[in-house]
Amino acid sequence: MTTVTLAPMEGVVDVYMRELLTGIGGFDLCVSEFVRVSQHLFPAAVFYRNCPELLTGGKTSSGVPVHVQIMGGEPSVMAENAAYVAELGAPGIDINFGCPAKTVNRHDAGATLLQWPDRLNEIVSAVRRAVPASIPVSAKMRLGFSEKSLALENALAIECAGASKLTVHARTKLEGYRAPAHWEYLQPLAEKLEIPVVANGEIWTKDDYSQCLALSGCAHVMVGRGVIARPSLGLEISTEGEQFFQLGLFDWPKILNLIIDYYNLTKSMENENRQMGRLKQWIKLLGRTYGQSSVLFDQIRRFEDPMKIVQEVRKELYRSMGDQLAS
Incomplete structure (x- = not known):
């Protein structure tokens, strides 16, 4: 096994x-x-x-x-x-x-x-x-x-x-x-x-x-x-x-929710710069699978506040969900 x-x-x-x-x-x-x-x-x-x-x-x-x-x-x-x-x-x-x-x-x-x-x-x-x-x-x-x-x-x-x-x-x-x-x-x-x-x-x-x-x-x-x-x-x-991927269980809105979950987990970090770095790092790495994440990274790459990063993630989530409903 x-x-x-x-x-x-x-x-x-x-x-x-x-x-x-x-x-x-x-x-x-x-x-x-x-x-x-x-x-x-x-x-x-x-x-x-x-x-x-x-x-x-x-x-x-x-x-x-x-x-x-x-x-x-x-x-x-x-x-x-x-x-x-x-x-x-x-x-x-x-x-x-x-x-x-x-x-x-x-x-x-x-x-x-x-x-x-x-x-x-x-x-x-x-x-x-x-x-x-x-x-x-x-x-x-x-x-x-x-x-x-x-x-x-x-x-x-x-x-x-x-x-x-x-x-x-x-x-x-x-x-x-x-x-x-x-x-x-x-x-x-x-x-x-x-x-x-x-x-x-x-x-x-x-x-x-x-x-x-x-x-x-x-x-x-x-x-x-x-x-x-x-x-x-x-x-x-x-x-x-690859049914999990093909059925849309890990579509872009799901990934955005996971980023928000990760942000909530990392709030216990004592160093905000470290928290910010981990968030940016993951968003950038996700770009290999999700092209939208590369676009998102370009939007947040200069942010210095973890909260601003997750606010942009939430905005992207609302946009994505709206696009799904429209389609």
Whole structure:
């Protein structure tokens, strides 16, 4: 049975977006934004800030589990923090070996570690020993740092260390997020590893999902930017066909209502600039699926008040509903 995981996109899939998208449906699991572990054990407040779901049984309000992702290069510090977040109620721990950000890679974390399979093994082993056996430990990696020759060796190092699952973003660090994703490079990993291999990268539609499974040999997927641009994607993947999209259940007025819902969720943010940035970011990303959203983004791109943005969204909603009635 295929499982669909909502990706841990830093600065995009925050607690509010997890709440919204899992409420729509189609997801079996979420992974939190990463907690950057470096020199010491973090206090509980840091983990609660990155994954508030720890305070509600480790699940979103729709019941989808949220695994906590940690990132760092020092095995003992990673293990200490993993053990603590497990005590705080995390239903699972995920280790980030995939972040391509230069600032992260310069500080011995993320995708830079893919140059040394033995280090991946040491980190995963330390975390696995520190966390109770009942709590799964997984990892996320890319196909490599500058090239793909170590992909299988890295994957086997992670599996041998005790990981219960491996997600692979089908590009190298240097390839960043440039299309295409090289799904075919996942097939040897899926064939050799005994643990589940989850395919990630460039899944924007149901057709992309089907092609990804065919080329990768994987039975499971993780989606990120695709579902931000197309909120029905999780449902489309988890059901037959695209009936949700075709029947108009995710037409433009529905998307506008979702933006308003997201605004209401983000009102708890203490920083209005951050709230404004998240709203603009999502409206812009929606333009990949909804041309009207690109027009809307041009209208609100210079706004500096979140309330003004949502007022414009409401105006667009009334216009759109009027157009539907007129037709």
